[in-house]
Amino acid sequence: MKKFVLLMVVLSLSLVMGISAVSAEKTIPDEINLGMISTISGSQAIDGQNMTDAIKLVQKELEENGGLDVDGKKVKINWIIEDCEAKPEIAVNAAQKLIEQDGVLAIVGPNNSGDTIASAEISQAAKIPQITNTGTNEAVTKVGDYVFRACIIDPFQGKVVAQFAYENLGLRKTAVIYDNADTYSAGLDKAFVDAFVALGGEVVANEAFSGADVKDFSAQLINIKNANPEAVFVPAHIDNIPLILQQIRGMGIEATLLGCDSWDYAAMPELVGLDVIEGAYYVTGFSPDAETAADFVKAFTDLAGYRPSFCSAMAYEAAHIVLNAIQNAETIDGTGIRDAMMKTELDLPSGHVTFDEFRNPIKSGIILQVRNGVAQYVGSVSPSK
Amino acid sequence: MEKFIQLLVYGLQLGSIYALLAIGYTMVFGIIRMINMAHGDFLMMGSYAVFFIVSLFFADQMLGPAIALFVILASASITGFIGVGVERIAYKPLRNRPKISSMIAAIGVSLFTQNFFRAIPFIGPNPRTFPKLLKDVLFFVGPIQLSLVRIVVIILSIVIMSVLYFIIMKTTIGMEMRAASCDKDASSLMGVNVNRVISATFFIGAGLAAISGAFYANNYPVLTVTMGATLGNKAFIAAVIGGIGDIRGAVLGGFIMGVIEIMISSVYSELAYGISFVVLIIILLLKPEGLLGKPMIEKV
Numbered sequence: 001m002k003k004f005v006l007l008m009v010v011l012s013l014s015l016v017m018g019i020s021a022v023s024a025e026k027t028i029p030d031e032i033n034l035g036m037i038s039t040i041s042g043s044q045a046i047d048g049q050n051m052t053d054a055i056k057l058v059q060k061e062l063e064e065n066g067g068l069d070v071d072g073k074k075v076k077i078n079w080i081i082e083d084c085e086a087k088p089e090i091a092v093n094a095a096q097k098l099i100e101q102d103g104v105l106a107i108v109g110p111n112n113s114g115d116t117i118a119s120a121e122i123s124q125a126a127k128i129p130q131i132t133n134t135g136t137n138e139a140v141t142k143v144g145d146y147v148f149r150a151c152i153i154d155p156f157q158g159k160v161v162a163q164f165a166y167e168n169l170g171l172r173k174t175a176v177i178y179d180n181a182d183t184y185s186a187g188l189d190k191a192f193v194d195a196f197v198a199l200g201g202e203v204v205a206n207e208a209f210s211g212a213d214v215k216d217f218s219a220q221l222i223n224i225k226n227a228n229p230e231a232v233f234v235p236a237h238i239d240n241i242p243l244i245l246q247q248i249r250g251m252g253i254e255a256t257l258l259g260c261d262s263w264d265y266a267a268m269p270e271l272v273g274l275d276v277i278e279g280a281y282y283v284t285g286f287s288p289d290a291e292t293a294a295d296f297v298k299a300f301t302d303l304a305g306y307r308p309s310f311c312s313a314m315a316y317e318a319a320h321i322v323l324n325a326i327q328n329a330e331t332i333d334g335t336g337i338r339d340a341m342m343k344t345e346l347d348l349p350s351g352h353v354t355f356d357e358f359r360n361p362i363k364s365g366i367i368l369q370v371r372n373g374v375a376q377y378v379g380s381v382s383p384s385k
Numbered sequence: 386m387e388k389f390i391q392l393l394v395y396g397l398q399l400g401s402i403y404a405l406l407a408i409g410y411t412m413v414f415g416i417i418r419m420i421n422m423a424h425g426d427f428l429m430m431g432s433y434a435v436f437f438i439v440s441l442f443f444a445d446q447m448l449g450p451a452i453a454l455f456v457i458l459a460s461a462s463i464t465g466f467i468g469v470g471v472e473r474i475a476y477k478p479l480r481n482r483p484k485i486s487s488m489i490a491a492i493g494v495s496l497f498t499q500n501f502f503r504a505i506p507f508i509g510p511n512p513r514t515f516p517k518l519l520k521d522v523l524f525f526v527g528p529i530q531l532s533l534v535r536i537v538v539i540i541l542s543i544v545i546m547s548v549l550y551f552i553i554m555k556t557t558i559g560m561e562m563r564a565a566s567c568d569k570d571a572s573s574l575m576g577v578n579v580n581r582v583i584s585a586t587f588f589i590g591a592g593l594a595a596i597s598g599a600f601y602a603n604n605y606p607v608l609t610v611t612m613g614a615t616l617g618n619k620a621f622i623a624a625v626i627g628g629i630g631d632i633r634g635a636v637l638g639g640f641i642m643g644v645i646e647i648m649i650s651s652v653y654s655e656l657a658y659g660i661s662f663v664v665l666i667i668i669l670l671l672k673p674e675g676l677l678g679k680p681m682i683e684k685v
Contacts, residue, residue, distance in 0.1 A: 213615040218395040219650035
């Protein structure tokens, strides 16, 4: 008898579930878990802080609206944040935990190209879309068709810097110092060198150092000094940029300093030294001075107490691209969200965003210059192909 | 040739930092036969101590050499006492256990201090800018560019080496240290207070690490809680190259490490790190006890 009752219960339950699946075309759950992976600890903990604050802002907006509006139903969004310590192997574990344990439907981050490439293998296999905020290396979205990015890519950045240096600044002889143990840094080096040479310029010194543990660059810099370049391009990470720039000036190299989006921190001029970084140019995908960013910059500054960096702006945009896709998805699962992300048409703080067929956003590069200790908007560059 | 001499100068400058740190490493090993893997973290504590003393008491001032010296010595003694405390808590209970136990305890201390410091709110994970203690002056001797602060560090590492050599060879505590390093039990029977000797050793060792931290951070002014890890490893290698336990060897090893690293980076920066360690392995293959080390006879 007991067995019969149990059987009936199971049968009726499955019937109810079957009917509901058929009757509603799109099942909208009450709650959706979304993940974020970031460098909360380790050498790039600043990025982790920026991204966490960006997600807090997104969460605050959602709470003010009572949840995410999906076809008239308010869905509660839970953000689960995991630390990857800027180590690919830990990023892989974080992605595994988010997908298998927390059942997230999409992942934002991590911020580094190397970590993203490693962890995206997991989300690609599980068919869960992943969108990195600042993983700018070209190879990131080549992992598979579930991997997106919110920022402009390394070859694009490298081209922007090269074109700006050659055409706008009129420079013909440049040098590069980069980290050959880092995908981001090495990728930018290659893109810059290729583009600058293609334009007709000469890269007189291209020097590598291996890893964030190197603190003394005198051997590389003396080669650069002897080559006498007009500008030095430094595609490094935040933990090395101050030391490299200080040692460049300390050695008496007077060349113009050029940088990339890893330079984009409000505290950078102070960290490097105002006299050292004054006059330096760098490219980024986001400027807080742009008109489109005004609302976001105000909301972020009110919440976090400091102005948003490129990293936090892109985390904010990545989160909104995912939320927008959930609203437009035909089915609320990894594949449905992915398909909706491909059709993104959104106005975000950095401007209008759409995706190309390789899941890279279509935007233009923004050039900033440090003047009186503050990075100021110089102009936008869209490199010709 | 000009370039060679310039690179040699840069190499000696970098090597002087390794040498300063290696002295402490090798001294602790020489006296209590223990490899203190947390030595690099004393460097980190020392440079944070300088950072906090300066930002609390001398904010926005250019320090004169006298105040700078005072601040460095103050943070060296703070770190020295931390070193003594660490030895009492983490190493002393393991003193009569196999050597490997205290080495693992030291690795534990190292990981603990890094993460503990990161968790303290006013230290945190973000890099800090180290205050300029001494204004650097660049000057030229012919075509060779020299930095005053770096020269001070090179001279200082040699001075500290000599002072330490004097302490160990000529003073009573030094004699007790040497006695304890020969045989703890016998020297204890002879009236040597072994605990006091070991505490003194750790005080000097941690204090030296703090001094090297102050000079390191003055040259590379970005502070992070993990800054001691790689440096500690390099200093350990420098100590081994020179012959661990020998203070003159530590200084020699440090200078060799720095010069090799810079020279190879200049020729082929892509593989510099790897190749410089290959050179060090070759040195050890040819002279396993280190350049100035004496072959040790295993007591049965």
